[in-house]
Amino acid sequence: MFYRQAGIRYTSYPAERQLWPLGIERVLMGLILALALIAPALLSPLLLSSYLLPWVIWSIAALGLNLLMGGAGQIHLGYAAVMAIGAYSATHAARAGLPFELSLLVAGLASAVIGVIFGAAALRIRGLYLAIATLAMQYIVDFAIGHIPAISGGTQATVATPTPRILGIPVEGPVGGYYIALVVCIVVTLFMLNLRRTSFGRALAAIREKDYAAEILGISAFRYKLMAFWTSSFIGGVAGAILVFCYYRSVSPEQFHLETSVQLVAMVIVGGLGSVLGTFLGAALILLAPLALSALVASLASSGLPIGSDLRAHLPLVLYGALIVGFLIAEPLGLAKLYDNARKYLLVWPFRHARS
Amino acid sequence: MGDISTAAAGSPPILSVNNIEVVYDNVFLAVKGVSLDVAEGGVVALLGANGAGKSTTLKAISGLLKPERGAVTRGDIAFRGESLLGLDPPDRVRLGLVHVLEGRRVFEHLTPRENLIAATSMHRDRRGVKDLIDRTFTWFPRLAERAKAKAGYLSGGEQQMLAIGRALMTEPKLLMLDEPSLGLSPLLVDEIFDILRKVNAEAGVAVLLVEQNAAAALDFVDQAYLVDNGRVVMGGAAATVKANPDVQAAYLGGGHQVDYAAVKHYRQRRRWLS
Numbered sequence: 001m002f003y004r005q006a007g008i009r010y011t012s013y014p015a016e017r018q019l020w021p022l023g024i025e026r027v028l029m030g031l032i033l034a035l036a037l038i039a040p041a042l043l044s045p046l047l048l049s050s051y052l053l054p055w056v057i058w059s060i061a062a063l064g065l066n067l068l069m070g071g072a073g074q075i076h077l078g079y080a081a082v083m084a085i086g087a088y089s090a091t092h093a094a095r096a097g098l099p100f101e102l103s104l105l106v107a108g109l110a111s112a113v114i115g116v117i118f119g120a121a122a123l124r125i126r127g128l129y130l131a132i133a134t135l136a137m138q139y140i141v142d143f144a145i146g147h148i149p150a151i152s153g154g155t156q157a158t159v160a161t162p163t164p165r166i167l168g169i170p171v172e173g174p175v176g177g178y179y180i181a182l183v184v185c186i187v188v189t190l191f192m193l194n195l196r197r198t199s200f201g202r203a204l205a206a207i208r209e210k211d212y213a214a215e216i217l218g219i220s221a222f223r224y225k226l227m228a229f230w231t232s233s234f235i236g237g238v239a240g241a242i243l244v245f246c247y248y249r250s251v252s253p254e255q256f257h258l259e260t261s262v263q264l265v266a267m268v269i270v271g272g273l274g275s276v277l278g279t280f281l282g283a284a285l286i287l288l289a290p291l292a293l294s295a296l297v298a299s300l301a302s303s304g305l306p307i308g309s310d311l312r313a314h315l316p317l318v319l320y321g322a323l324i325v326g327f328l329i330a331e332p333l334g335l336a337k338l339y340d341n342a343r344k345y346l347l348v349w350p351f352r353h354a355r356s
Numbered sequence: 357m358g359d360i361s362t363a364a365a366g367s368p369p370i371l372s373v374n375n376i377e378v379v380y381d382n383v384f385l386a387v388k389g390v391s392l393d394v395a396e397g398g399v400v401a402l403l404g405a406n407g408a409g410k411s412t413t414l415k416a417i418s419g420l421l422k423p424e425r426g427a428v429t430r431g432d433i434a435f436r437g438e439s440l441l442g443l444d445p446p447d448r449v450r451l452g453l454v455h456v457l458e459g460r461r462v463f464e465h466l467t468p469r470e471n472l473i474a475a476t477s478m479h480r481d482r483r484g485v486k487d488l489i490d491r492t493f494t495w496f497p498r499l500a501e502r503a504k505a506k507a508g509y510l511s512g513g514e515q516q517m518l519a520i521g522r523a524l525m526t527e528p529k530l531l532m533l534d535e536p537s538l539g540l541s542p543l544l545v546d547e548i549f550d551i552l553r554k555v556n557a558e559a560g561v562a563v564l565l566v567e568q569n570a571a572a573a574l575d576f577v578d579q580a581y582l583v584d585n586g587r588v589v590m591g592g593a594a595a596t597v598k599a600n601p602d603v604q605a606a607y608l609g610g611g612h613q614v615d616y617a618a619v620k621h622y623r624q625r626r627r628w629l630s
Contacts (some may be wrong), residue, residue, distance in 0.1 A: 341381075341382060344381070344382070344383045345382065345383065347383075348383055352379075353379050353382070353383050353384060353385040354383055354384060354385065
């Protein structure tokens, strides 16, 4: 009903290429943005700092990974290592007295430089072989961080992050951290949304579809694969820095192990490769579903259902796995495709289908 | 428009497609009313412009719509009197219907012989498989010459022969071909059609052919259907279709001189047909 394109006649190319041609989607976007901005006033501090804040931060990281996996078609199983590099370099830069804004930049650059070195492997190998090469990055970075006291402060050590200062003003508490994360998230989201409208984004899509077909069109696979790793690692580094500054407030090696990398890949795949909306949905499902399911099982148990303590610990995990598998069987292209199906249905409603 | 049903009186058709509608991704309507019959041992062509719905029709028959997020939403497809809807592609092959995909799709890293053997998963006795391979090599002597090369290194024509030969290894009653002439020289096209004629005569395999090369196809088949805009708009004996002035103008180049008035006339009429 609200999904109507009737009467839309473009008179310029920018109008035709606008991000949200449907009025209803512009309204929805505005609504979501407004809700995100006033969320600290609406939500309890607990909800804000343990649900919304991590969701926003992990979405930034998953967006960066989606640039690489969905945008350029290169798999990365060591993305948590990229975030770790950003987290540690930002922490040390800030502790050395650099302003927070510059520390974020340092985080991005450090991750990008190291990420691109491992990304160079993608020039020669693809698919499962690249997965192994990036897995190697995860282990090498884990090892380096753990065994170089200058970085981690020794094995098992935790380095506290200084309070972030924006333009010299200290930003404290979960609300301040939330707004920092939200601003970065908005910037990264806008970048990702606009990526497909740039020559860079189109070059990445060409490489994703068939890299040798891209080469014969004059797109240097060498250059654009490295650029994809560079950009994606930059975003990952910034996300890692935001994560430790605004959420954990300290940095330690076990925050960025392989499990985290796998979770990030799961977010991207469950959400939908190459989809910005899907990345947010995927991050929500992977991150928030375990918490919600635990709460559900706990409330069921306390309401008198015969759920033993053993079952109570494991049932949420079982349901979580079933949920992910269920969503992927229902829609192999991810959560974003579910919205896309509904959108296409509403666009042709009340007719059953359009001429292709 | 005339009588669309072309099944020979008396013998029931081996394949009967009854007014099917195909929708991709739940939204895009690709085929909106295709009906056709293939007689036992008959040779039938499905002609039409690009995007008319010919390949989609073949995929609906062989069951390959699912991976492309398509579905038959109306109508029925019956093979030897039995509905195919609801059967998986491998089950349809077991019933005796095989689809040669557009663009060949040989297994590049296997040799031609291994390609052929790969298509015999449902045969249990080895002697039978050997006979089938010999039969295929007799029809396609060129494949026998190159039996030990990797299929990826065969020429385009040889790969097409391999794709057809591989399909014949399943001992089909109906062979569906999607653009066998794609990218081949006219001489090779003739050679492939000659072989198909032999296969049809010797093994009694019915053929359903989708072709852009309308002239070559109409010389080869007994019956032809014309698909336009997702519908069958004309059907009949190949000679009748070939003689039709609209077909002459729109698909056969109108003889030596293109008659633009006739093409325009056809386009105008086409609006009423679809």
